[in-house]
Amino acid sequence: MTEKSRDEDKLVPVLEARDELEAITIQAFLESQGIDSAIRSRQIPMYDGIARVWNPVWGYVLVMEENHDKAEELIMEYLDSCSSSEGIEEEEDSGEDMDL
Numbered sequence: 001m002t003e004k005s006r007d008e009d010k011l012v013p014v015l016e017a018r019d020e021l022e023a024i025t026i027q028a029f030l031e032s033q034g035i036d037s038a039i040r041s042r043q044i045p046m047y048d049g050i051a052r053v054w055n056p057v058w059g060y061v062l063v064m065e066e067n068h069d070k071a072e073e074l075i076m077e078y079l080d081s082c083s084s085s086e087g088i089e090e091e092e093d094s095g096e097d098m099d100l
Contacts, residue, residue: 011062011063012064012068014062016060020041022058026061033074039061043058
């Protein structure tokens, strides 16, 4: 194995997940886009949430270093589309209240 291939095989964080659901959702999304990914939790099970006081990040979504830029771009597009659709739902909900 050469030095270059060792560097290319490195996992790097692409997202600091706020909770487990976010980590799993982003990992599944990346996998659906053909990018292998992994999750590394920063939580300590026996401490039941105390680790969150020390580190507010739940964990990390990791990808291969050569996929980092593409994964980051896909995540940003995905999160933007989610926030756009939330705004549309809020507008629709507020319109329904006006009819009462």
